[in-house]
Amino acid sequence: MPIVIEKLSKKYNNGRVNALAEISTVIPEGTFGLLGENGAGKSSLLRILATISTLDKGKVTYDSYDIVNDTGMIRNMIGYLPQKFDFFEKLTVYEMLEYIALLKGIKNYKDEIMSLIEDFNLKEKENVKISKLSGGMKQRVAIAQALLGNPKYVILDEPTVGLDPTERLRFRNVLNKRKQNSNLIISTHIISDVAMMCENVGIMKAGKIIFCDSVENLLKKVENKVFIETVSNNSVIDEKKYNKIISILRKPEGLEIRYIAEEGENSVMPTLEDAYFYMINLNEG
Ligand SMILES: Nc1ncnc2c1ncn2[C@@H]1O[C@H](COP(=O)(O)OP(=O)(O)O)[C@@H](O)[C@H]1O
Numbered sequence: 001m002p003i004v005i006e007k008l009s010k011k012y013n014n015g016r017v018n019a020l021a022e023i024s025t026v027i028p029e030g031t032f033g034l035l036g037e038n039g040a041g042k043s044s045l046l047r048i049l050a051t052i053s054t055l056d057k058g059k060v061t062y063d064s065y066d067i068v069n070d071t072g073m074i075r076n077m078i079g080y081l082p083q084k085f086d087f088f089e090k091l092t093v094y095e096m097l098e099y100i101a102l103l104k105g106i107k108n109y110k111d112e113i114m115s116l117i118e119d120f121n122l123k124e125k126e127n128v129k130i131s132k133l134s135g136g137m138k139q140r141v142a143i144a145q146a147l148l149g150n151p152k153y154v155i156l157d158e159p160t161v162g163l164d165p166t167e168r169l170r171f172r173n174v175l176n177k178r179k180q181n182s183n184l185i186i187s188t189h190i191i192s193d194v195a196m197m198c199e200n201v202g203i204m205k206a207g208k209i210i211f212c213d214s215v216e217n218l219l220k221k222v223e224n225k226v227f228i229e230t231v232s233n234n235s236v237i238d239e240k241k242y243n244k245i246i247s248i249l250r251k252p253e254g255l256e257i258r259y260i261a262e263e264g265e266n267s268v269m270p271t272l273e274d275a276y277f278y279m280i281n282l283n284e285g
């Protein structure tokens with residue numbers, strides 16, 4: 001079932017920081033990517049969805065469950081990876097996962113822990129203390145604990161931080177394997193993460209949701225609006241000529257300027273990066 005968010009507000013420091021400003025949106029079933037720059041409010045939103053932090057005003061419902069009145073019910077349906085986590089450094093990988101399984105009240109957890117250890121390529125580290133692991137390995141254990149018990153909603157705050165490209169691909173494969181039973185909500189500032197694993201996408205900026213729809217519809221926003229022009233390396237570039245410059249790449253034939261304009265001829269195929277850039281700039285100010 002979708003998660004329905006109505007006029008959700010959250011402030012910090014006695015109201016001086018407006019982290020979430022009356023957000024109303026629906027997070028559909030399936031895989032959802034939450035994009036936004038640092039400080040946009042992604043973690044604040046996910047902490048509330050994960051029932052770790054309380055809301056100031058507004059309403060959040062999972063199915064018929066209300067996040068304020070049915071916190072316990074909702075907690076039982078959730079697996080959560082916080083952006084910052086302090087690990088039980090003295091426990092081994094297996095012991096840490098066992099601890100979480102016990103906390104979650106999972107029975108007969110042994111096989112599931114072993115399959116997660118296998119999936120995340122941690123077999124050789126099973127009996128190694130967390131303190132001895134690299135950042136990427138710790139991150140994999142942290143993701144694994146969020147998936148324990150096959151929760152209906154898996155909420156991962158910046159799960160791919162610290163993972164190298166191969167680990168990110170493995171992470172995607174593990175999630176794909178498990179997503180039949182789960183709804184995934186992932187925050188990231190890496191746009192290719194969303195391209196790689198999400199059907200739907202939300203974009204946050206300064207405490208607001210400025211876009212929430214399918215990845216396909218996000219791409220439609222920049223259809224026929226992305227252009228490329230190549231100029232010689234030593235020419236002076238008139239920046240006024242281009243509405244919004246997305247990127248400038250040095251190529252053998254010269255500088256390739258990729259830009260957005262509302263109209264023009266010979267537009268190129270837009271990428272998700274283009275569409276994200278367009279939405280963020282459209283809502284400037
Ligand atoms: N515990 C906190 N106390 C005070 N301010 C906070 C706290 N957590 C986040 N903020 C502020 O709230 C805003 C949103 O932060 P956050 O939700 O962490 O955004 P994101 O995850 O998108 O980077 C930022 O201005 C941040 O500095």
Ligand SMILES: [Mg+2]
Nearest residue numbers: 042043044083
């Ligand atoms: Mg964050």
